[in-house]
Amino acid sequence: MLDDRMDRLLAKHDEIVPSSGFTNAVMEAVRREAETPPPLAFPLWRALPGWVAVAIAMVLAFAGIVRGPRVPTMDGIVAPISSAVMAWLVIWAKGGGTWILLGLVVSFVAVKVSLSAVSGKR
DSSP states (O other): HHHHHHHHHOOOOOOOOOOOOOHHHHHHHHHHHHSSSOOOOOOOHHHHHHHHHHHHHHHHHHHHHOOOOOEETTTTTTHHHHHHHHHHHHHHHHHHHHHHHHHHHHHHHHHHHHHHHHHHOO
């Protein structure tokens, strides 16, 4: 019984007619799209020298780290970078650097959450 009723409902072929002006609007959009020039290609050859310079700088920086750069201390003695890093870590610990970093992270997260709530974007 249900199948017969469904077949009758589906058997009705009402003609679907677009609203007035729809065809003209679609054709105008197609013409406008066909007339727009293609997007500009990425200037690969102009960007290549910059990429090469960045690659060279990264290689030189890595070589400097591996070679073990030296840092002058207050005594005038040149010390390895590891002792300079240790000095910064001591200053970080004595100055409350962890709490400062935590405060900055919490503030950043609070601002991002509030802005996303206001703008409706997630």
